[in-house]
Amino acid sequence: MPHDHSHLPAFGPGRHLLSVQQFDRSSLDQLFSLADLVTPIAERQSVCTVLDGAVLGSLFFEPSTRTRLSFESAFLRLGGEVTTTTGFTFSSMAKGESIEDTSRVVSGYSDVLVVRHPDEGSVAQFASASTVPVLNAGDGAGEHPSQALLDVYTLTRELGARGEVIDQSTIAVVGDLRYGRTVHSLMKLLALAEGLSFQLFSPDGLELPDEIADFVRARGHRVRFCDSVVEAVTGAEVVYATRVQRERMTEEAHAGVRGSLLNRAMLEEAGNTGIIIMHPLPRDSRHDSYDLSGDVDDLPGLAIFHQTDNGLKVRMALFLTALGCSADSVRATLKQRPWSARLDWDA
Numbered sequence: 001m002p003h004d005h006s007h008l009p010a011f012g013p014g015r016h017l018l019s020v021q022q023f024d025r026s027s028l029d030q031l032f033s034l035a036d037l038v039t040p041i042a043e044r045q046s047v048c049t050v051l052d053g054a055v056l057g058s059l060f061f062e063p064s065t066r067t068r069l070s071f072e073s074a075f076l077r078l079g080g081e082v083t084t085t086t087g088f089t090f091s092s093m094a095k096g097e098s099i100e101d102t103s104r105v106v107s108g109y110s111d112v113l114v115v116r117h118p119d120e121g122s123v124a125q126f127a128s129a130s131t132v133p134v135l136n137a138g139d140g141a142g143e144h145p146s147q148a149l150l151d152v153y154t155l156t157r158e159l160g161a162r163g164e165v166i167d168q169s170t171i172a173v174v175g176d177l178r179y180g181r182t183v184h185s186l187m188k189l190l191a192l193a194e195g196l197s198f199q200l201f202s203p204d205g206l207e208l209p210d211e212i213a214d215f216v217r218a219r220g221h222r223v224r225f226c227d228s229v230v231e232a233v234t235g236a237e238v239v240y241a242t243r244v245q246r247e248r249m250t251e252e253a254h255a256g257v258r259g260s261l262l263n264r265a266m267l268e269e270a271g272n273t274g275i276i277i278m279h280p281l282p283r284d285s286r287h288d289s290y291d292l293s294g295d296v297d298d299l300p301g302l303a304i305f306h307q308t309d310n311g312l313k314v315r316m317a318l319f320l321t322a323l324g325c326s327a328d329s330v331r332a333t334l335k336q337r338p339w340s341a342r343l344d345w346d347a
């Protein structure tokens, strides 16, 4: 699997975003400052029109709810307009059009593209033929950089609220570590921190690719493979749980994975009910699905909806960066809004 993207240029104005390896600590801090700047816009306290006249081409060839809607909402909240196509059925790819032809065509209609596709490496192929920046919204089991960026943004703020930092922390990562692209991007991005200890647990057959373990170890972090989720979460500041990526495996392989991945009783057994709980979502809530249980939802460290809210801000920051908008240009177009989405008008 081509997990090494060290050849890619740093992410910035006029650049594609294909991998988290396009960031270093300073560009990460810059992106996070932009995300902080746009927070009042994301939270609907003010309106911004900095992307007036810009058009986003949103191409999702794989199921998505939050990634597509948050990318599209992010663009709309900045004053741009969105065109979208979902699935293969409604696109010319169903007629056999190549990725390169599709990309060249739609980049003529758009100022930036967001692309999700089931094949690893396919978004890079899109980028190679595009005349505008392409942001990778997930390429098969490869990478999901915008998710990892919002995950690290969230983790920084969750730990910050506790007076802690990511450096030197212990991070449990549990679930489908083989096909879960969010984990691949997240561990690579977290490798920018100092002295982390990763405690991993995955069911048989869903182990982390060696390249990812080697990548983080080469940057001075510890990786420990655990025999149970309880062992993985013991002593950890955060647990990142993932859904079994059923769509990327045979029914036979999937049939072997049953029961609860992570629930309250396991955190109680580990003496760690205060742990920060993260998940890229969606979590599989069907009966007997092997995923994060809903019985952790009232624990104080639940951060899964902070992640989804933060996704909007981080994706706004990605668009501003790719399209070369400065913080000043954002401030210059900020307006009061004459409307409100609040539910409590009578309160």
Ligand code: NCD
Pocket: 066, 067, 138, 144, 147, 181, 182, 242, 243, 245, 280, 281, 282
């Ligand atoms: C993830 C994905 O698509 O990789 N979802 C998301 O974008 N938040 C995780 C998943 O589908 O399990």
